[in-house]
Amino acid sequence: MSLYQSIARPLLFRLDAEVAHELGLGALALADLSPGLAAAARRRTNADRPTLRTHVAGLDFPNPVGLAAGLDKNAEAIVGLLALGFGSVEVGTVTPRPQPGNDKPRIFRLPEHQALINRMGFNNLGAQAMAGRLRELPWRPAPIGVNLGKNKDTPNEAAVDDYVAGARLLSPLADYVVVNLSSPNTPGLRALQEPQALEALLRAVRLEVKGRPLFLKIAPDLGDEAVDAAVDVVRACQVDGLVCTNTTITRPFEHPLAAETGGLSGRPVAQRSTEVIRRVYARTGGALPIIGVGGIFDGAEAWAKIQAGASLVQLYTGFIYGGPGLVHEVLDDLEQRLTEAGLSSLQQAVGRNA
Ligand SMILES: Cc1cc2nc3c(=O)[nH]c(=O)nc-3n(C[C@H](O)[C@H](O)[C@H](O)COP(=O)(O)O)c2cc1C
Structure with missing residues (x-):
């Protein structure tokens, strides 16, 4: 058991989930004060891992384990997160205008299932604030993705304008861009995953995201045919890959908090998300990069x-x-599995069990 699990987590878990989240993020944001120290921390813990380096969609990733969107919504803690060894950090979801998100409480822990339910609702400081943060970023040892959303009060008919505005301002400052249409917490958002709306939106954003890889993030609740349809649109629109998956609105268990509205994440979503990955891989014959x-x-x-x-x-x-040690635990384990399988690079393992 790590220090985080034995000491920090019991303390943090006594607090309201969002307060604990803000404390943790605030601590990581302090690393901004000393990028030199952060770089030293990353060097010390991130021993060179040549077999885990990987090249995806034209970008070099020092390792394949990234931070998913939603934790650093405003790009406030990138330096601290990179110091922990992540191979990439996806910031956002960011909307064109700042918005407060849903009423609190809006995040719930379900430790029995190693899960969370959240209905944050894209609380964020807006695209301008994020642009400022990214322009000032002193240190970029790994790709930074920007995950784009739409404001709650923008009707679906005008959603494309929000994504285009976000892409215009932020894609020049990002290494890759993600269109997020899969959050369950912005009413009507996921309807934009349907082929016709999806195509119009992706074509417009593709024009705006110049010279950068563009990904679409999809929901685990799409049926298999809907996944296939989304993949076909993505390919037709020259989108570079998919992020599979967001949180689920299903509740595959009984729990006092199961009736809370929002997206379920963690262990219970693992299997479906892997199934979606396998489905996408099969549909494209492995031609389209997938972030799992x-x-x-x-x-x-x-x-x-x-x-x-x-x-x-x-x-x-x-x-x-x-906790923070998980990044290196996963990396150590992946290195070992590659060796055991007699593989010299991560790329060789991709899709071996598709
Ligand atoms: C509290 C919370 C907030 C999230 N916010 C976002 C978000 O703003 N944008 C997004 O694309 N995904 C968001 N997600 C989804 C995660 O990026 C991820 O797709 C999902 O949680 C499944 O991964 P996990 O089981 O490792 O958490 C959020 C997840 C959680 C738990």
Whole structure:
């Protein structure tokens, strides 16, 4: 058990989930004061891992384990997060205008299931504030993704304008861009995953995201045919890849908090998210890069997603339960699995069990 799990987590878990979240993020944001120290921390813990370096969608990733969107919504703690060893950090979801999100409480822990339910509702400081943060970023040892959303009060008919505005301002400051149409907490958002609306939106954003890879993040609640349809649109629109998946609105268990509205994340979403990865991989014959996310708490789950077809993975809920040491735990485990399988690079493992 790590220091985080034995000391910090019991203290943090006595607090309201969002307060604990803000405390943790605030602590990480302090690393901004000393990028030199952060770089030293990353060097010390991030021993060179040549077999885990990977090249995806034209970008070099020092390792495949990234931070998923939603933790650093305003790009406030990138330096601290990179110091922990993440191979990429996805910031956002950011909307064109600042918005407060839903009423609190809006995030709930379900420790029995190693899960969270959240209905944050894209609380964020807006695209301008994020642009300022990214312009000032002193240190970029790994790709930074920007995850785009729409404001709650923008009707779906005008959603494309929000995504285009976000892309125009932020894509020049990002290494890659993600269109998020899969949050369950912005009313009507997920309807934009339907082929016709999706195509119009992705074509417009694609024109705006110049010379940068563009990804679409999809929900685990799409049926298999809907996943196929989304993949076909993504390919037709020259989008570079998919992030699979966001949180689920299903509740595959009984729990006093199961009736809370919102997206469920963590262990219970792992299996479906891996199935979606496998489905996307099969539909494209492996031609489209996949970022696999959902319920990664250890190397075994990361490995399952890579073997199902993910070139990169991300985690969020595992980080809340496992703490900062989880990144290196997963990386150590992946290195060992590659050696055991007799493989010399991560790329060789992608889709081996698709
Ligand atoms: C509290 C919370 C907030 C989230 N906010 C966002 C968000 O703003 N944008 C987004 O694309 N995904 C968001 N997510 C989804 C995660 O990025 C991820 O796709 C999902 O939680 C599954 O991964 P996990 O099981 O490792 O958490 C959020 C998840 C949580 C738990």
